[in-house]
Amino acid sequence: MGHSNWPEWIYVAVVIALLVYVGAEAWNIENIIEHVPEDAEVIKVTAQQWFWTFEHEDGTKEIGELHLKKDHAYKFEIHSKDVNHNFNIPDFVVLMDAVPGRINTVWFSPNESGEFDIQCREY
Numbered sequence: 637m638g639h640s641n642w643p644e645w646i647y648v649a650v651v652i653a654l655l656v657y658v659g660a661e662a663w664n665i666e667n668i669i670e671h672v673p674e675d676a677e678v679i680k681v682t683a684q685q686w687f688w689t690f691e692h693e694d695g696t697k698e699i700g701e702l703h704l705k706k707d708h709a710y711k712f713e714i715h716s717k718d719v720n721h722n723f724n725i726p727d728f729v730v731l732m733d734a735v736p737g738r739i740n741t742v743w744f745s746p747n748e749s750g751e752f753d754i755q756c757r758e759y
Contacts, residue, residue, distance in 0.1 A: 672743045676709035683714070683721035683734035688754060702754060704746050711743040722757035731757065 679702075680691040690698045704710060714723050714734045721734035725744075732742040 672711050672741075673709040673745075676711040676743055678711050678713060681712045681714040681723055681734070683716040683723065683756065684718050688723070688756075706746055706749050709743060709745045711741060714740045714742065720758050724755040724757045725752055726755065727752045733758075 678693055682689040682691070687700045688702075690702045692698075712723065712730075712732065714732050715738060716734040716736045718736065720736070722731065723734050723742075724731045728744050728746060730742060730744050732740050734740065
């Protein structure tokens with residue numbers, strides 16, 4: 637009596653299809669995250685114990701508070717003056733390390749108006 641391999645081949649084909657799908661979705665998400673819109677305003681973010689400093693492209697500086705326009709893209713260039721910090725705006729799922737001697741970038745576009753906390757998640 638012969639043995640049919642078609643169930644094994646179907647199983648292998650389904651696993652390969654799922655891996656290709658997950659890989660393609662991960663690739664798309666990575667491209668979305670890494671693609672900073674050309675019109676994004678660059679804001680230099682400096683972390684230091686116990687506050688944040690924000691410098692806009694026009695030279696305007698804010699300490700401890702950041703004012704942004706709704707539906708406008710912003711690119712944050714984040715670094716630290718002293719120790720490791722972690723820049724976090726929880727309501728918009730913005731999270732990036734602030735490390736002395738290194739500039740990390742993250743971008744986002746606020747989609748609602750209001751007052752939102754900026755936290756340091758490095759304890």
